[in-house]
Amino acid sequence: MTSLQNTHAIEQGASRKHIWAQIVEIIQRAAIFVLLVVLVTGFAIAQPAFIHLANLMSVLQAVSVVAILGAGVTISLAVGGFDLSIGAVAASSVMAASYSMIVWGLGVYETLPIVLAFGALVGLANAFLIVKLRVPDLLATLSMMFLLTGLQLIPTAGRSISSGLILPDGKTAQGAYDPLFLLIGRYNLFGIVPVPVVLMAIVAIITFVLTEKTRIGRLLFATGGNEVATRLAGASTARLKTMAYVISGILASLGGIIIAARVGRGDVSSGASLLMDSVAASLIGFAVLGLRRPNVFGTLVGAIFVGVLLNGLTMLNIPYYTQDFVKGAVLVGALAITYGLGHRHT
Amino acid sequence: MVGLTISTSQANGYLATMPLLKVENVSRSFGATRALAHADLQVSAGEIVALMGANGAGKSTLVNILSGVFPADGGTIRFKDEPFAPQSPSEAAAAGIATVHQSMQRVGAPGLSVADVLLLNRYADGSEPFFLTRSGVKRRAQAILDSAGFDLPLDRDFADLPAATRQLVAIARALANRASLLILDEPTASLSGQESARLYDILLQLKAKGLAILYISHRIADLKALADRVVVMRSGKAVGNFERPIQFEQAVELMIGRKLSHARPGARTASGTPVFEMRDIRLLQDSQPFDLSLHKGEVVAITGVLGAGKSRLMSAIFGISPLVQGRMFLNGTSYKPVNPRDAIAAGVAMAAEDRHQSSLMPADWPGSTLAQTISLPHLAKWFPSGFLFGTREQREAESAIHRLHIRTSGPSAPISTLSGGNQQKVVLARWEAEPSALLLLDEPFQGVDTGARSDIIRAIRSRTDRAVLIATSDPEEALEVADRILVIDHHSLISGSTGQATNPDWSAPLS
Numbered sequence: 001m002t003s004l005q006n007t008h009a010i011e012q013g014a015s016r017k018h019i020w021a022q023i024v025e026i027i028q029r030a031a032i033f034v035l036l037v038v039l040v041t042g043f044a045i046a047q048p049a050f051i052h053l054a055n056l057m058s059v060l061q062a063v064s065v066v067a068i069l070g071a072g073v074t075i076s077l078a079v080g081g082f083d084l085s086i087g088a089v090a091a092s093s094v095m096a097a098s099y100s101m102i103v104w105g106l107g108v109y110e111t112l113p114i115v116l117a118f119g120a121l122v123g124l125a126n127a128f129l130i131v132k133l134r135v136p137d138l139l140a141t142l143s144m145m146f147l148l149t150g151l152q153l154i155p156t157a158g159r160s161i162s163s164g165l166i167l168p169d170g171k172t173a174q175g176a177y178d179p180l181f182l183l184i185g186r187y188n189l190f191g192i193v194p195v196p197v198v199l200m201a202i203v204a205i206i207t208f209v210l211t212e213k214t215r216i217g218r219l220l221f222a223t224g225g226n227e228v229a230t231r232l233a234g235a236s237t238a239r240l241k242t243m244a245y246v247i248s249g250i251l252a253s254l255g256g257i258i259i260a261a262r263v264g265r266g267d268v269s270s271g272a273s274l275l276m277d278s279v280a281a282s283l284i285g286f287a288v289l290g291l292r293r294p295n296v297f298g299t300l301v302g303a304i305f306v307g308v309l310l311n312g313l314t315m316l317n318i319p320y321y322t323q324d325f326v327k328g329a330v331l332v333g334a335l336a337i338t339y340g341l342g343h344r345h346t
Numbered sequence: 347m348v349g350l351t352i353s354t355s356q357a358n359g360y361l362a363t364m365p366l367l368k369v370e371n372v373s374r375s376f377g378a379t380r381a382l383a384h385a386d387l388q389v390s391a392g393e394i395v396a397l398m399g400a401n402g403a404g405k406s407t408l409v410n411i412l413s414g415v416f417p418a419d420g421g422t423i424r425f426k427d428e429p430f431a432p433q434s435p436s437e438a439a440a441a442g443i444a445t446v447h448q449s450m451q452r453v454g455a456p457g458l459s460v461a462d463v464l465l466l467n468r469y470a471d472g473s474e475p476f477f478l479t480r481s482g483v484k485r486r487a488q489a490i491l492d493s494a495g496f497d498l499p500l501d502r503d504f505a506d507l508p509a510a511t512r513q514l515v516a517i518a519r520a521l522a523n524r525a526s527l528l529i530l531d532e533p534t535a536s537l538s539g540q541e542s543a544r545l546y547d548i549l550l551q552l553k554a555k556g557l558a559i560l561y562i563s564h565r566i567a568d569l570k571a572l573a574d575r576v577v578v579m580r581s582g583k584a585v586g587n588f589e590r591p592i593q594f595e596q597a598v599e600l601m602i603g604r605k606l607s608h609a610r611p612g613a614r615t616a617s618g619t620p621v622f623e624m625r626d627i628r629l630l631q632d633s634q635p636f637d638l639s640l641h642k643g644e645v646v647a648i649t650g651v652l653g654a655g656k657s658r659l660m661s662a663i664f665g666i667s668p669l670v671q672g673r674m675f676l677n678g679t680s681y682k683p684v685n686p687r688d689a690i691a692a693g694v695a696m697a698a699e700d701r702h703q704s705s706l707m708p709a710d711w712p713g714s715t716l717a718q719t720i721s722l723p724h725l726a727k728w729f730p731s732g733f734l735f736g737t738r739e740q741r742e743a744e745s746a747i748h749r750l751h752i753r754t755s756g757p758s759a760p761i762s763t764l765s766g767g768n769q770q771k772v773v774l775a776r777w778e779a780e781p782s783a784l785l786l787l788d789e790p791f792q793g794v795d796t797g798a799r800s801d802i803i804r805a806i807r808s809r810t811d812r813a814v815l816i817a818t819s820d821p822e823e824a825l826e827v828a829d830r831i832l833v834i835d836h837h838s839l840i841s842g843s844t845g846q847a848t849n850p851d852w853s854a855p856l857s
Contacts, residue, residue, distance in 0.1 A: 209733075212712075213733055213734055213735075214732050214733050214734060215725040215726065215729045215732050215733070215734060216732065217712075217734075218712060218713055218718070218722075218725060218734065219725065221707075221711060221712035221713055222707060222712075222713045222722060224711075225707040225708050225711040225712070225713060225714070226703075226705075226706065226707050226708065228703055228704055229703075229704055229705050229706065229707070229722070230722070231685075231686060232664075232666075232686050232696065232698055232704055232705070233686070233690075233722040233723035233776075234686050234687040234689075234690040234691075234723050235687070235722075235723075236685075236687060291710075292710050293710060293711055293712070
């Protein structure tokens with residue numbers, strides 16, 4: 001009888017150990033989803049208005065720009081780079097869109113291609129610095145960020161752009177925001193879904209499929225994982241890196257377009273925290289599913305998670321100046337879970 | 347065994363009454379895998395013990411336990427007659443066990459000079475002054491080099507050194523820590539014959555001073571030159587102990603668990619028009635021009651000391667670096683690759699030196715499974731739609747696993763979970779997955795045990811639809827695999843395209 005009990009105890013011990021390993025695994029994979037559910041439930045109980053569809057949509061609208069920029073960061077991380085210029089590209093795109101419509105008097109159909117081309121061009125410039133001149137990624141995109149932050153001030157001598165702007169040469173700008181353009185930021189599809197949320201979903205799906213389900217995506221990641229091996233396997237890593245930075249630039253300018261359409265003017269200070277927020281989203285994304293690598297789905301979840309948290313806390317009257325602290329705490333926590341628990345496996 | 351252990355080192359006038367290191371019954375598991383199962387080992391002062399074993403036999407696990415990388419699950423270790431269970435590498439080093447790991451990444455970092463790397467542990471343990479002067483650092487680093495008997499460029503960036511020189515830096519540093527047991531994990535894997543000979547001299551001198559050396563190697567030449575005793579490991583335990591005179595053949599058979607086949611591959615005579623030709627080639631501005639031609643179905647090895655130009659020749663053929671002079675022809679037509687993509691499109695494939703740097707993705711990264719490792723160069727062909735749908739990748743991997751006897755849990759196993767020999771098989775499988783006219787293999791047996799090596803050789807020689815050019819710094823490997831051996835020196839072939847199987851005189855100095 002005693003021996004039977006013994007074996008039973010041992011079996012229990014073994015299975016307990018096994019279960020513990022599984023729990024760690026599950027925590028790692030699902031931590032952020034569990035937290036998300038807890039947060040949503042908590043906020044909904046504390047403040048029933050939180051769970052209203054309109055509020056949930058406003059959360060998604062608030063994070064759409066960060067998520068789109070985050071997808072760009074994710075792709076630059078996949079090739080082993082880092083695009084620090086995205087925030088500045090988005091901000092300059094706001095200015096470019098405003099300038100195009102207000103000063104040049106162009107409509108939405110001219111402005112959109114111009115702004116997206118501007119983003120692509122910055123991406124090409126980054127890629128030229130990194131691929132051709134071999135400037136390290138961080139340094140190249142950091143200096144590009146500086147350059148753009150300054151460049152956007154020059155055409156208007158540092159003034160924000162709105163109708164009736166007095167140009168440096170003394171003339172008054174005659175144009176105005178195209179009402180169609182404003183719809184990008186302000187129209188709700190079926191009266192519920194804001195256009196930025198739709199754009200975010202489209203960008204998320206396209207970039208997810210591109211990075212995870214296509215040959216190009218595999219090669220993008222291969223470049224970031226082992227550039228030498230990728231080149232020896234016959235791929236053009238220069239082209240792949242260029243592609244990543246161009247995509248990142250285009251996505252950043254799309255983010256800028258959304259901001260411009262929502263705000264309706266070219267504000268010089270717009271997009272100040274965009275870089276930090278989108279980098280944070282893609283780094284929190286490392287923790288999602290316990291992948292420990294850049295991934296578009298994780299970035300999206302990361303952006304939404306931060307959005308839910310900030311919206312909920314605002315509803316509970318937590319002061320706005322704690323926002324950056326909260327984002328930072330989420331990032332630290334997410335990375336600690338991913339990397340800290342991951343080590344126990346080995 | 348607690349009493350007198352008569353060690354062969356008595357011949358050197360060193361009396362060892364107790365083994366310096368005594369490992370008994372030590373086990374270690376990783377998940378469900380039993381890496382070490384009741385392993386025993388003894389090493390006495392002034393003795394060189396060689397540890398042999400196929401990949402996965404538990405050698406590295408044992409070394410990692412002894413050097414404090416991770417603890418054992420069970421068993422006892424006594425070192426200097428005291429219980430020994432190091433919790434960290436620095437603890438093991440402080441106790442007197444110096445380890446030179448196979449992976450050079452653990453030694454230094456880019457941006458550090460050779461002198462810095464030599465003094466790195468002393469920076470860490472505080473025995474160097476807080477404020478460093480250039481001359482002081484150089485002087486103390488030079489002292490370490492002098493005691494090891496090496497001559498190395500102290501001011502060079504560590505990352506710029508060739509692998510062999512980095513190896514010497516690692517050994518010199520390990521010796522500087524007043525160790526009583528030196529563990530070397532395949533120290534000659536990246537060394538040329540001459541450099542190995544220099545290392546043998548140094549190790550024998552150290553042995554004469556009373557240092558115990560645990561030496562892990564697959565190279566019979568190393569063992570012949572050095573080992574007082576050979577311990578063979580298989581399936582996580584020590585299965586054999588050979589004293590001098592050592593029966594190497596028996597030891598190798600015990601290690602791989604089957605008989606060695608003696609028949610050297612019958613040299614096939616090359617005939618017909620060459621698949622690949624090089625005419626009037628200069629690799630460097632001041633090197634001698636040479637010709638080379640390879641025929642369909644033949645396996646040609648190029649051997650020479652490190653830095654003789656093997657890798658440069660391979661790189662030129664694969665379009666990585668340009669030729670200074672000369673023309674190349676593939677299947678009779680002019681062949682001028684400007685990058686690897688060109689080369690691959692023309693029908694040339696290359697598995698480059700050092701698989702970790704040249705072929706594999708880091709763990710947990712997309713593309714790091716066995717199947718994905720094989721498919722990397724073939725994605726465009728295997729997934730013409732651009733989307734990664736379908737089972738092509740899996741099927742190719744399964745057939746490679748079967749054909750090359752790759753030991754793994756399946757096509758989606760992470761490549762990092764495979765042993766070195768099996769990883770190398772996967773790299774070979776990558777370049778065999780699509781037909782090629784010319785297959786280039788640069789050091790294909792680096793860190794590959796004898797069993798896996800014979801599998802790889804069989805695979806290389808089993809196909810006659812292409813020419814194979816192998817670069818190796820180990821003449822024995824060249825003899826084992828090739829129909830024809832060419833010697834390269836000072837960036838030029840010396841026993842050039844004679845078309846006959848040449849058996850070069852290895853005793854002749856090559857430089």
